[in-house]
Amino acid sequence: MKRRLPVSAEKSDSPGRIALRTLVSDKRSWIASIFLIFIAILAIFAPVYAHNIAHTDPFNSSLNATIHLHGKDVPVLEQSTGGLGLGVTPIGPTWNFSKYFLGSDNQGRDVFARLLYGGRNTLMIGTLAALLTIIISIIIGLVAGYWRGFIDSFLSRILDVIWAFPVYLLSISLSVVLLTSGLSIGPIHVGAGSLALPIIIIGLVYVPYVARPIRGQVLALREREFVRAAVGSGAKNSTIIFREILPNIFPSVLVFVPLMIALSMLTESALSFLSIGVQPPAASWGTIINDGLGLLYTRPVVAFAPGFMIVLTAVALNLLGDAVRDALDPKARLRGAL
């Protein structure tokens, strides 16, 4: 969406200010930001809800727990009494914030409390993985684009190799391998159940998708007059990179941030759904969907609630990404590169 700016602003304000003003005036960015802040606050206060309001431990099985509801004690997992008495059904949504608001899962755990904790992990992994992707991509893009030649060819071929594998295939393969023994690089060891594993895996598999456009932009910037002038005036490479090139690729990087968070979050959810992401008893939205898979007929809310959250959050991040893109560079079509 292209927006026309006031003539006075175009004359007096810096590009950053103009972009910020454009972003602030975009309703999509407001809606998306408010929703994301709301989700983040809910996730941050998950322990407060679990311990002080619901009085539950969402990571411990409570198969024999009972709650007091409508004047009587009700088991959280109820043995069927009709017919042959087959099966045990978890309690459904009570719509009471202080006890099993969204009901229970198969382990007798509070689904709403796990949903909040799951949001923490999903958003944290999504955000950190996206930042990891972007940091690595900036380094690769700058080095390959600025020095060109052999270094560029070498780094580009590595990116090609990673790109050759579908993202999900590669991340599933890496997860399956690393989940059994963890990751050891020299003195650094990441445990098999650590949340750092999905962050590293997701962070790495998306690098080619961000590094390539950045490299292309650096290659173009390298030929611009102001860079040539800096080279001609004898400026150091580090000075040129950090003072001349990096500030100019920053807007593009900013556009990538929300989009990469959304993609990383979706990948994390997929891996956790397949039991190769976040490991039990920890929760993520993906693991909760997996928990609810066996309850689709009796307690569909267990699977639908986290699914709903994933959809809303991904939509919000994409809206924000679009708004940032329009604000920073209305002509950019960086999403096409993804």
Added chain:
Amino acid sequence: MRRSIAVLALASTLSMGIFASTQTASATGTDAPLAAFDASHAGGTLKLVANAAAGSLDPKINYTAQYWQLYQATYDGLLTFSYGDGKNTFNVVPDLAVALPKISNGGKTLTFTLRKGIKFSNGAPVTVADVKASFERIFKVSSPTAGSFYNGIVGADACLKAPSTCKLDKGIVVNAATGSIIINLVSPDDAILSKLAVPHAVINPASAPSKDAGTTIIPTTGAYMFKSYDPNKSLIMVRNPYFKEWNHQAQPAGYPDEIDYTFGLTAEAQVTAVENNQANWMYDPVPADRLNELGTKYASQVHVNPLTAMWYLPMNVNIAPFNNVKARQAVNYALDRAAMVKIFGGSQLAAPVCSFLPPNFPGHVDYCGYTKGATPAKPAKAWGSADLALAKQLVKESGTAGTAVGVVVSDDEVNKQMGEYVQSVLNAIGYKATLKPISGNIQFTYIQNTKNKVQISVTQWYQDYPAASDFLYVLLGCASFTPGSDSSINMAGYCNKTLDAKMKAAILQGTTDAAGANKAWGAIDQAIMADAPVAVAFTPKNLDFISSSTKNYHFSLQYKMFVDQIQLK
């Protein structure tokens, strides 16, 4: 035997055959034998559905409950387990043999006479040469139980070392003129009749391949033969044109004209197919969220039967923290078996137990040393509730608190939930537990291999045949522990020399004094559980869901539902 996964040679278990003087074949069955065949109900196509096929169709290779169920109606051995209902189905009856064997030479010689006039489904007559070749074939194809069930046959040792050239000239002596078959054993074996009655001992034509036949169909002798088999699609059984009933309790005529087994449906889809009469029976366990629906709307089509099986947690007694008996006892006290029953589907589908031998099994004694208020020395009659406080105290006393523990489970829904529960319990009593779900195809062998350093796992055991030794000696005998092997069924790595000697003595006693032996097995069970190499959780029941158009349901404690006895009209 595990429920559905083709697995395990039971290694060198049961290798010590012991004495028998004169052996009576069948346990005293109290439940009903099979009613006479009623031709007016014959006909139709029985439709069975399952998520997946069970691998090789070769009866000497396949070791799954899924196909052993079908072999009952297709293949025959010299002996077999009886048709009928209830305990009657544990009885061993003569099948291709005229009668139960005459046992002599201190239990080391079994003499059979082959029935005359029986033909394979390709029209060839069954001869004593086929019988001898079939026993040699057990070793030639490296049957999973070759080294455990049949290694007591004279000459078996050489066959195990050089399978391709296996000859049992001294072990299986046949006389074509008289039809006599003499099986010579190295030493007496109290369970030999049961071992001769399972599918790995069925009689195939001498021309059957000396390797795993895979999807190639081997001619049958029973009421049905296999017409086609595509593991990705279906298995079709039709009537054997050469079949004539010879022993109604061993191999009765079947009712359906054809039995079609279709693969590839999820358990959810299977339930729906049976509900809609698109299928007559489903193999896989009913998903937890459909149980209530079946129990209320389709109650008349549901059959729940006891199984001689158990879900249990082997604890590796050779590595920390479970190399400390107090740590193992703590797990036994901490397990809320009622909670695990809930995960399995509720009290109608499973019952909490503490003892190693399942209820209604030879040697079983009602006791529980790991319930609130009881100790292994002063056990209660049954499990009542978990004792978390005592469990925490035992962990503290053992000095193992804070140890990292990996719980290895199969990655299917129910096993994973069991694992999550166990992880929660271990964390609650002071360990740092992590869950390691791995593919069901490899989990059972993975947890057997000591190289994988598995500390605790969740697994199941379903009987091969009704004898206490099939549980205690197979799963916890010293001979079953083979470090570094995928076929080390004693997953706990437990080897108590004193108790091992007592188990061998009980096997020996069982050949002459079944009641006395069972009493001894009961005592051994309690002595082993005092050491707590495993934590037994519950004994499951079998649920069959059949369509409204089917009748004449009969259940075998050995092979589950008799598919060939289902009537469609």
